[in-house]
Amino acid sequence: xxxxxxxxxxxxxxxxxxxxxLVASLVATIAxxxxxxxxxPADHDSWKKLARIAFYIDAFSVLSVFSILxxxxxxxxxxxxxxxxxxxxxxxxxxxxxxIWEGQEGAFLLWTLWxxxxxxILMRTAKKWEAPVMTVISFAQVCLATMVLGVYFFNIxxxxxxxxxxxxxxxxxPIFSGPNYLALDKINNGNGLNQLLQNYWMVxxxxxxxxxxxxxxxxxxxxxxxxWKKDFGWTKAALPWSLFSGGIFGLGIMxxxxxxxxxxxxxxYWAWDxxxxxSLVPWLVMIAAIHxxxxxxxTGHSLRATHxxxxxxxxxxxxxxxxxRSGDLQDTSVHAFVDSGMNWQLRLWxxxxxxxxxxxxxxxxxKIPHIAKEEEFNSREFWMFIGSLVLxxxxxxxxxxTSFPIFNKLFGTNLAIGEDKEFPYNRIQIFVAMVIGILxxxxxxxxxxxxxxxxxxxxxxxxxxxxxxxxxSISYFGHINYNKYxxxxxxxxxxxxxAGVFAVIANAGYIYTGLGGKLKAAGASVAHTGxxxxxxxxxxxxxxxxxxxxxxxxPLNFGPEKPxxxxxxxxxxxxxxxxxxxxxxxxxxxxxxATRRITYFKVNMERKDGKEKFDLYPDLIKNTKxxxxxxxxxxSRHYWNRDIFVYVNHASSVMxxxxxxxxxxxxxxxxxxxxYSEGFMIFDSVTVNPNNSKYKFTSNDTAIMxxxxxxxxxxxxxxxxxxxxxxNNEAKLILDTLYSQGLAIxxxxxxxxxxxxxxxxxxxxxxxxxxxxxxxxxxxxLVWLGTIVMIIGFxxxxxxxxxxx
Amino acid sequence: MKKIHIVILVGIxxxxxxxxxxxxxxxxxxxxxxxxxxxxxTVTVIAxxxxxxxxPIEYDPAKNPNLTQFYVIDSLxxxxxVKYYFEKPFDMEKSDRIVLKGKMKxxxxxxxxxxxxxxxxxxxxxxxxxxxxxxxxxx
Numbered sequence: 001x002x003x004x005x006x007x008x009x010x011x012x013x014x015x016x017x018x019x020x021x022l023v024a025s026l027v028a029t030i031a032x033x034x035x036x037x038x039x040x041p042a043d044h045d046s047w048k049k050l051a052r053i054a055f056y057i058d059a060f061s062v063l064s065v066f067s068i069l070x071x072x073x074x075x076x077x078x079x080x081x082x083x084x085x086x087x088x089x090x091x092x093x094x095x096x097x098x099x100i101w102e103g104q105e106g107a108f109l110l111w112t113l114w115x116x117x118x119x120x121i122l123m124r125t126a127k128k129w130e131a132p133v134m135t136v137i138s139f140a141q142v143c144l145a146t147m148v149l150g151v152y153f154f155n156i157x158x159x160x161x162x163x164x165x166x167x168x169x170x171x172x173x174p175i176f177s178g179p180n181y182l183a184l185d186k187i188n189n190g191n192g193l194n195q196l197l198q199n200y201w202m203v204x205x206x207x208x209x210x211x212x213x214x215x216x217x218x219x220x221x222x223x224x225x226x227x228w229k230k231d232f233g234w235t236k237a238a239l240p241w242s243l244f245s246g247g248i249f250g251l252g253i254m255x256x257x258x259x260x261x262x263x264x265x266x267x268x269y270w271a272w273d274x275x276x277x278x279s280l281v282p283w284l285v286m287i288a289a290i291h292x293x294x295x296x297x298x299t300g301h302s303l304r305a306t307h308x309x310x311x312x313x314x315x316x317x318x319x320x321x322x323x324x325r326s327g328d329l330q331d332t333s334v335h336a337f338v339d340s341g342m343n344w345q346l347r348l349w350x351x352x353x354x355x356x357x358x359x360x361x362x363x364x365x366x367k368i369p370h371i372a373k374e375e376e377f378n379s380r381e382f383w384m385f386i387g388s389l390v391l392x393x394x395x396x397x398x399x400x401x402t403s404f405p406i407f408n409k410l411f412g413t414n415l416a417i418g419e420d421k422e423f424p425y426n427r428i429q430i431f432v433a434m435v436i437g438i439l440x441x442x443x444x445x446x447x448x449x450x451x452x453x454x455x456x457x458x459x460x461x462x463x464x465x466x467x468x469x470x471x472x473s474i475s476y477f478g479h480i481n482y483n484k485y486x487x488x489x490x491x492x493x494x495x496x497x498x499a500g501v502f503a504v505i506a507n508a509g510y511i512y513t514g515l516g517g518k519l520k521a522a523g524a525s526v527a528h529t530g531x532x533x534x535x536x537x538x539x540x541x542x543x544x545x546x547x548x549x550x551x552x553x554x555p556l557n558f559g560p561e562k563p564x565x566x567x568x569x570x571x572x573x574x575x576x577x578x579x580x581x582x583x584x585x586x587x588x589x590x591x592x593x594a595t596r597r598i599t600y601f602k603v604n605m606e607r608k609d610g611k612e613k614f615d616l617y618p619d620l621i622k623n624t625k626x627x628x629x630x631x632x633x634x635x636s637r638h639y640w641n642r643d644i645f646v647y648v649n650h651a652s653s654v655m656x657x658x659x660x661x662x663x664x665x666x667x668x669x670x671x672x673x674x675x676y677s678e679g680f681m682i683f684d685s686v687t688v689n690p691n692n693s694k695y696k697f698t699s700n701d702t703a704i705m706x707x708x709x710x711x712x713x714x715x716x717x718x719x720x721x722x723x724x725x726x727x728n729n730e731a732k733l734i735l736d737t738l739y740s741q742g743l744a745i746x747x748x749x750x751x752x753x754x755x756x757x758x759x760x761x762x763x764x765x766x767x768x769x770x771x772x773x774x775x776x777x778x779x780x781x782l783v784w785l786g787t788i789v790m791i792i793g794f795x796x797x798x799x800x801x802x803x804x805x
Numbered sequence: 806m807k808k809i810h811i812v813i814l815v816g817i818x819x820x821x822x823x824x825x826x827x828x829x830x831x832x833x834x835x836x837x838x839x840x841x842x843x844x845x846x847t848v849t850v851i852a853x854x855x856x857x858x859x860x861p862i863e864y865d866p867a868k869n870p871n872l873t874q875f876y877v878i879d880s881l882x883x884x885x886x887v888k889y890y891f892e893k894p895f896d897m898e899k900s901d902r903i904v905l906k907g908k909m910k911x912x913x914x915x916x917x918x919x920x921x922x923x924x925x926x927x928x929x930x931x932x933x934x935x936x937x938x939x940x941x942x943x944x
Binding site: 271330331332374375377382385386389393396397408414415416417418419420421422424427428551567568569570571573623629630631632649650652739740741742769771773 | 831849892898918
């Protein structure tokens with residue numbers, strides 16, 4: 001059949017270029033390998049020339065494939081499954097890029113694109129290291145190209161192509177029976193981009209994080225090249241690269257944290273979710289490696305550790321990719337991908353890179369130069385090495401529990417992390433924070449080889465005194481009394497807080513006392529200051545996170561040990577000012593956006609002391625991708641020292657059907673009982689022309705009020721006082737509504753024989769309401785500030801190290 | 806003894822402590838039946854919504870926004886009621902699997918932590934060709 005309106009050329013071209021990139025990277029690998037092992041310079045040069053051409057072709061193909069994919073998405077060529085499945089016509093242009101990395105194939109493309117870019121830079125800068133380093137990178141390009149190949153070899157699918165046609169993806173779907181399927185709404189509109197990814201952080205976070213992932217290959221490749229060529233001078237040339245990797249990788253992780261924080265889908269900026277852990281662990285190992293690398297450059301110690309750590313850092317990136325993309329973490333992670341049928345390939349990829357590199361490391365380990373004489377206790381290198389070791393152990397303490405699902409699969413065990421997901425990590429990492437904080441603080445005051453006691457004591461004294469004063473005042477005046485896990489953990493928090501403050505002050509001070517204010521050389525101090533700030537920010541914001549929407553209406557009794565369960569959400573009925581701790585909260589109205597996908601709820605917050613009044617607009621978004629239901633998105637108010645977050649967990653106006661319940665009438669006289677589903681009520685008496693706080697009738701009016709006592713299932717005793725009155729010869733009703741019971745009670749009419757007709761309506765939708773949660777995060781800005789300062793430090797160091805090459 | 810040996814010893818000791826501390830809190834994957842036998846102990850159960858119950862999910866935020874009650878059935882066909890003291894997770898109705906972390910108390914499985922429940926939807930963050938196909942064939 002000839003289909004109307006299909007653009008088949010871009011896909012064919014794209015697929016051709018994928019194949020080209022595979023072939024070119026294969027040629028580059030072989031040619032670079034030959035060049036590395038060439039014995040004569042002429043041989044070396046001719047192989048290298050070929051390899052360069054091949055790698056240029058690879059880089060060109062990868063860039064073109066990426067551009068074609070973007071074009072297909074931007075032009076809404078929904079005959080391609082990738083475009084149809086990850087975007088729709090209503091998508092804002094800035095999110096078109098997010099569509100690329102929503103899917104597995106686009107993510108791999110992005111990765112390979114970064115590798116290509118890094119390779120092009122290395123070609124110009126790596127000099128004698130070019131051939132062996134580029135052999136490794138070209139080989140990684142081969143592996144990545146197979147991931148997006150989408151070709152069958154003997155019935156085995158190799159990779160998954162982003163250029164698959166929609167009609168091939170769903171071969172037997174009836175929608176393709178006509179030639180004009182592209183004009184049908186279902187295809188024409190597109191399946192859409194996941195709502196959660198329609199966030200500006202999701203435009204920027206994945207490319208940066210993937211650059212982080214991609215960049216770990218450079219120090220890895222240098223390390224392999226060093227082992228391979230038995231030439232151990234690579235560490236200086238690789239230092240700017242490892243600093244770049246540490247910086248950009250850290251930035252990528254923290255951007256992810258910022259996204260998680262803003263969209264609150266993880267409940268904060270960090271939740272020890274396996275997906276987060278999987279990215280943190282290789283970064284920690286990378287940081288450990290950078291420190292041993294610096295030790296080696298200055299003293300000749302720790303080269304073995306440097307090799308091991310760089311290799312592990314890259315392999316952990318591979319392992320993390322496997323973890324998050326294989327579907328093996330399904331039962332433990334909120335965000336893990338489902339099995340895409342490429343597991344065997346991901347596994348193979350992991351083994352094919354891990355086994356040769358580890359084998360090479362083991363085989364050459366004894367040949368790696370090391371100094372037999374030990375480091376002195378008072379030397380910088382000794383304590384830096386300890387710091388690296390602690391970072392490495394901390395990484396292992398994170399990756400082991402994260403890998404439980406894998407262990408379970410391998411060994412048939414059934415381990416799982418306990419009920420409390422975060423504390424098992426926190427109670428270990430708090431000690432890491434303490435040790436690393438203090439080592440970060442003192443590290444630079446120590447000199448390589450040997451530090452005289454007098455020098456060290458004199459220099460560090462003031463920093464210690466000031467840090468003590470500052471941290472004690474934060475501890476004391478900051479009311480840090482996080483007692484959820486007892487006094488032991490609380491003291492650990494205070495100690496870690498001191499360590500963090502110490503790191504900040506000692507490193508900031510070192511720029512003046514140690515470096516004489518020479519900012520050019522202060523990269524490390526700046527990065528360490530930022531790291532200290534980050535630590536302090538994490539400690540304060542996590543230990544003082546507060547739930548403002550404490551629900552005092554439904555205190556569920558959990559026994560003495562759990563007095564505070566089930567209280568995080570508060571129900572707000574429309575226009576009813578509700579007590580929320582320090583605030584009065586009022587749910588005022590709903591509004592929808594232009595596409596009618598998003599409903600905003602206006603919630604007015606008023607400080608009880610009258611000092612502040614503001615509106616917040618949390619929203620609910622209709623799910624895309626053919627899914628029913630909603631996702632919530634918080635609104636926040638930022639202060640310099642805290643953020644207030646509000647998010648809606650339930651909104652009756654958009655999540656429930658219209659109220660169709662009718663009043664049920666009961667004929668009663670005084671003393672009678674009326675039952676309703678959640679309790680009963682007793683009609684006590686009648687008041688004629690009531691004059692009280694609620695109603696102001698005078699003796700000239702004709703009004704009667706029924707007094708009812710309502711007994712609820714929860715043993716609450718409430719009163720209801722509906723009124724019937726006559727105005728201009730017309731009977732009018734005033735309902736009394738008990739929102740908490742979902743009850744509306746009316747006095748419908750006066751019947752004979754002292755009987756009254758009481759109407760009772762039971763419905764949870766008497767008035768629109770929200771169930772919302774309000775959180776306060778104090779000093780979260782320290783976390784972001786610390787991150788930024790740390791990254792600046794990395795950049796400064798990198799620039800300096802490049803100049804020193 | 807070399808310094809590095811001392812360091813390694815301390816490192817090993819730290820690792821053992823870490824492992825032990827984790828062991829203390831570990832839970833295990835259980836079925837509802839075996840969870841019943843371990844009443845009061847935190848366990849992890851993989852189950853799905855029991856659609857045969859009259860109301861599989863009860864959540865009435867007008868009355869109590871912090872209580873979600875639902876019925877689950879595990880792969881062996883055991884059923885139980887679950888009490889979750891937080892808001893109803895979004896998309897719970899559509900879940901094909903629910904990972905529960907909590908304690909059995911009598912006949913009721915109680916979850917007292919917000920992250921004690923993990924909803925697995927056919928497609929929420931991820932792509933599921935089946936969901937896409939359904940979307941395509943519905944009219």
